[in-house]
Amino acid sequence: MTLKNAQQTVDEWINTIGIRYYSELTNTAILTEEVGEVARLMSRLYGEQSFKRPEDAKRAPAQLADEMADVLFVLICLANQTGIDLTEALQRNLEKKTSRDKDRHANNEKLK
Incomplete structure (x- = not known):
């Protein structure tokens, strides 16, 4: 599934099974909650807890897989609500990171 497909699939699900989107503010709060659930599991699986x-x-x-999918679902909802094409946004973001960080990480002694 591509990001474009995912955005379309989530939109269809929201408008049929979900009835309608929650407000952007509500979805932001839900996103924060879901990221916290990922963090809780990560701290126990890979951290000291x-x-x-x-x-x-x-x-x-x-x-953990389910919680990460929850994060992605809500992020896609927010992208749909705010008119963001996640494919384009990710491509632009990777271009920015590549331009900005092309030598930065290669020269980082901490990563060697």
Whole structure:
């Protein structure tokens, strides 16, 4: 699925099953909540925090994938609501990063 397909699919889902988009502000709050859920799992899977129960650790990789998909879904909703073509935006962003950082990371001793 391309980003363009994803934006179309989410829009169709919102306008049929979801009835309508939440407001941009509500979706921003939801995005923040979803990113927090990703952060919680990352801190337990890859950081120093531990899971409260051993069975939580077993489910965590699948939960992380689901939470990342939630982040992407809400981000796509916001892009649709604000008229942003994510394909174009990502292409422009990569061009900016390439131009700005072409030597920066290669010369970073911390990355060697």
